[in-house]
Amino acid sequence: MxxxxxxxxxxxxxxxxxxxxxxxxxxxxxxxxxxxxxxxxxxxxxxxxxxxxxxxxxxxxxxxxxxxxxLRVRGGKRCGEVASAAHATRDRLRARCRELLQMDRALSRMIRACRQGRATDACPILEALEPGVDQ
Amino acid sequence: MxxxxxxxxxxxxxxxxxxxxxxxxxxxxxxxxxxxxxxxxxxxxxxxxxxxxxxxxxxxxxxxxxxxxxLRVRGGKRCGEVASAAHATRDRLRARCRELLQMDRALSRMIRACRQGRATDACPILEALEPGVDQ
DNA sequence: GTACACACTGTACTATGGTAGAGAGTCAAG
DNA sequence: CTTGACTCTCTACCATAGTACAGTGTGTAC
CATH class of the missing domain: 1.10.1660.10 (Multidrug-efflux Transporter Regulator; Chain: A; Domain 2)
Structure with a gap:
């Protein structure tokens, strides 16, 4: 159909x-x-x-x-090729996820600061991301 | 300067x-x-x-x-507003991250299949994502 | 057999995120 | 005081990811 x-x-x-x-x-x-x-x-x-x-x-x-x-495995042929592409892709996904979690933590810090009535004048997301700047 | x-x-x-x-x-x-x-x-x-x-x-x-x-906390004013925006943003980040990890798992499955010499004819990423389709 | 929804190709337009160039002024070294 | 690198504004262009429309053909319901 x-x-x-x-x-x-x-x-x-x-x-x-x-x-x-x-x-x-x-x-x-x-x-x-x-x-x-x-x-x-x-x-x-x-x-x-x-x-x-x-x-x-x-x-x-x-x-x-x-x-x-x-990306798919075709009858065992060219498997090495596909597997290494899959690995590379997976690494990129993980890196992306790590960065998202870094932003997540920054936001959490901000929310905490907010609840405690403290003001963060500089942008907390921006600050929180600084350590990771060089990659 | x-x-x-x-x-x-x-x-x-x-x-x-x-x-x-x-x-x-x-x-x-x-x-x-x-x-x-x-x-x-x-x-x-x-x-x-x-x-x-x-x-x-x-x-x-x-x-x-x-x-x-x-998003930044300004002297305690408008805190509720900012905090809820921060929460919403954090939720979106987490959802994004979950989806990335879903793709990650799909790739891992594929890599395993590959190592074992099994062929996956359909696209494994696509399959792996199916359960999450309805949100 | 004629509406009407749906499909086809092809071209042109849109928004987003820039990049390039013209024409003019500015700053610092020699 | 001129040369060269830098800056300014403004306008025009580019790629990506579509969307819209014109003009034409198809399929089915009445």
Missing amino acids: ALTIGRVAKGAGVEISTLRYYERRGLLSRPGRTRAGYRQYPEDEVLRVRFIRRAQGLGFTLEEIRGLLA | ALTIGRVAKGAGVEISTLRYYERRGLLSRPGRTRAGYRQYPEDEVLRVRFIRRAQGLGFTLEEIRGLLA
């Missing part, structure tokens, strides 16, 4: 034109077509599109997301 | 034009000027700019970063 582009769009909560755009950018592979030229998507295309939107929400560019989506 | 725009740019690793752009967008407050009209920045402006770049790397828009930079 193939889906039309309209159904995929509705399912994933995006515009039809966005799906065509993703196709042009190589994030979605070219689907089959009916004789009339209508795109025919497999049902799980919706999941792929949702993934794209979530990853964008996390601050990845479409280029990066294209890379994420390309 | 005030800094010229060129020194701030060099210190923060950005273009001069970018600093003027940030000023227009309200991320940097208008600095004092010399009689000749040259901008005069306090030394810690460099830190502020570095913070902006890091936050951008974490996927925040300039608008969001403007909000982050505005």
Whole structure:
């Protein structure tokens, strides 16, 4: 049961034109077509599109997301290649997460200061991030 | 010892034009000027700019970063307001971090599968994220 | 067989986050 | 006092990530 582009769009909560755009950018592979030229998507295309939107929400560019989506193990071949790409990606995710947690701690400090009625005149987020500045 | 725009740019690793752009967008407050009209920045402006770049790397828009930079406790006044904004921001950071860790786990699974010579034909990241799809 | 929703391509426009260049003034060294 | 590096404003351009629209074809319900 193939889906039309309209159904995929509705399912994933995006515009039809966005799906065509993703196709042009190589994030979605070219689907089959009916004789009339209508795109025919497999049902799980919706999941792929949702993934794209979530990853964008996390601050990845479409280029990066294209890379994420390309990561998969194909029959043991080129495994080393894929595994090292996966490792590198994982490292970047973790670094990102660490920085988020640093901001989190800064905010917590601020909230505490606030509760105690102390004023922090300088920006606490900015201060809190200073130690990590050189990487 | 005030800094010229060129020194701030060099210190923060950005273009001069970018600093003027940030000023227009309200991320940097208008600095004092010399009689000749040259901008005069306090030394810690460099830190502020570095913070902006890091936050951008974490996927925040300039608008969001403007909000982050505005969060500070001013002499106990408007504390409730600021604290609730800080809480909300912290919640968003944590949600973001959780999603990153979800992707992290997906990658780890893939790396394990790879080591064991198993092929995962579907995209493992995509699969791993499915449970979280509905929020 | 004619509405009407939906699909197709192609082009053009939008917002965000910058970057580049013109034309002019400024500062510091020699 | 001139040369060169730096700064100023203003306008125009660029890439990314879409969105909108024109003009045309399709599919189905009545």
